[in-house]
Amino acid sequence: MTVAVIRAEGPQDVRRAVELLGGMGRFVSPGEKVLVKPNICAAKASETGAVTDPELVAEVCRLAAAQGAEVAVGESPIHPFRSSRVFPRAGYGDFRERYGFPLLDLDAAERVEIRIPGGVAVKEEVVAKPVLECDALINMPVMKTHLQTVVSLGLKNLKGVVPTRDKLIIHLRGLDQGIVDLNTVIRSRLIVVDGLVGMEGALGPTNGRPVRLGVIVAGDNVVEVDAACARIMGADPREIAHIRLAAERGLGRLQGFEVLGDGIEAVRREFELPARPDLNRMMISGFLLRMYDLLRRPLDRITGRAPSFRFGEVRLDAGKCDGCRICVKACPVEAVSMRGELPEIDAATCIACFCCAEACPQGALSRA
Ligand code: SF4
Ligand code: SF4
Structure with missing residues (x-):
């Protein structure tokens, strides 16, 4: 062949x-x-x-x-x-x-x-x-x-x-x-x-x-x-x-x-390649996200940039997210829900498939 x-x-x-x-x-x-x-x-x-x-x-x-x-x-x-x-x-x-x-x-x-x-x-x-x-x-x-x-x-x-x-x-x-x-x-x-x-x-x-x-x-x-x-x-x-x-x-x-x-x-041209996910790294950012969601506008004004949140293997760049909810529909295990205008991921349910990141039109989700 x-x-x-x-x-x-x-x-x-x-x-x-x-x-x-x-x-x-x-x-x-x-x-x-x-x-x-x-x-x-x-x-x-x-x-x-x-x-x-x-x-x-x-x-x-x-x-x-x-x-x-x-x-x-x-x-x-x-x-x-x-x-x-x-x-x-x-x-x-x-x-x-x-x-x-x-x-x-x-x-x-x-x-x-x-x-x-x-x-x-x-x-x-x-x-x-x-x-x-x-x-x-x-x-x-x-x-x-x-x-x-x-x-x-x-x-x-x-x-x-x-x-x-x-x-x-x-x-x-x-x-x-x-x-x-x-x-x-x-x-x-x-x-x-x-x-x-x-x-x-x-x-x-x-x-x-x-x-x-x-x-x-x-x-x-x-x-x-x-x-x-x-x-x-x-x-x-x-x-x-x-x-x-x-x-x-x-x-x-x-x-x-x-x-x-x-x-x-x-x-040959070396592409920048993603690393394989490490499934043992788990950290829940839900509380911080909810606080940020409440305070986002004043916080953004003070810091000049929106923070990112890590949910297990997935990172959310809050500044890029427009709240479209596509990631909620893309998740095969229903690990994503909306908290106000931003998505939150249940890291214990997440299987690190990255369907949400693949589907996000804004590039707001990535590997943590
Ligand atoms: S798909 Fe992307 S832009 Fe839309 S809500 Fe989810 S993270 Fe935000
Ligand atoms: S990585 Fe997969 S399982 Fe985890 S939240 Fe995104 S779509 Fe759902």
Whole structure:
């Protein structure tokens, strides 16, 4: 199995990456139904590094359509975001009109409960029907960091085939193994990673800093593509739990695969990576938060800056929070409640999944 790593000036260069792998004809046959699964997790433009560049997605759709395939794009954003709001703000609002390929809202699609034979964390899962009906899935993640799983690449991108709130179940049962479980039954025939603009830092995958990398990585094995991307980002794939576990369960190799094109070292750029959470660190800030909430305006005037509060593994930057309540809906274990205008997290209930931080539109929540 082979990974192509190329320096890219723009989305059109994906053709070179796919050619290095033997051309799209290797992956897609005439008459097949192809579903392209980008990462459109949040209402952010691709220039932020949070979502896959729509031009890159369109370019891959064109390549597949040129083989005589029936091509559609599909995604379910982070819960509780609505696709109707996310898609336009991520540059996908007029995708069909602009490029001629339908964009399916997987949250609105029929849902099918599937069994995962040999599942370690997740033994059954709800999946959007178009994912199960396609002949070939083309997986198109962004090269970015993730505050719980360290990186979010091809393996992690498949969480978006699970609609709406059902995604949260994977967090409850064990995210790293759950990601691998999903990848044992939903297989990516081709993976194309958008490294044109990636994202780094502890606030990935939605609120980190953009990295203008100018790289496209493609391959036919999701573990090998993820391992190559991790190395490009300056990480050791053996230390990234879901990538290592996927390799241990026989889904691909962490090293020893062929790399074509410009190669990993030529494009390598150390990303600022989040540290793994330390689940033993617990400290409740509820009382301080409530006091601050009562006194916030006079306090802000005196100190000139709003304080931050630590709830176990989660930190709230009170100055950034606008009280939107999205974190309350995003939490799979109902650990978040509003105290006045600010959220409070029950650290004893919190499972440190960081769904709240991932969903926070203001970047007000982070790892403590
Ligand atoms: S922390 Fe973020 S998601 Fe939660 S209420 Fe504040 S701004 Fe909204
Ligand atoms: S409060 Fe804890 S359990 Fe709830 S979403 Fe945030 S990190 Fe996850």
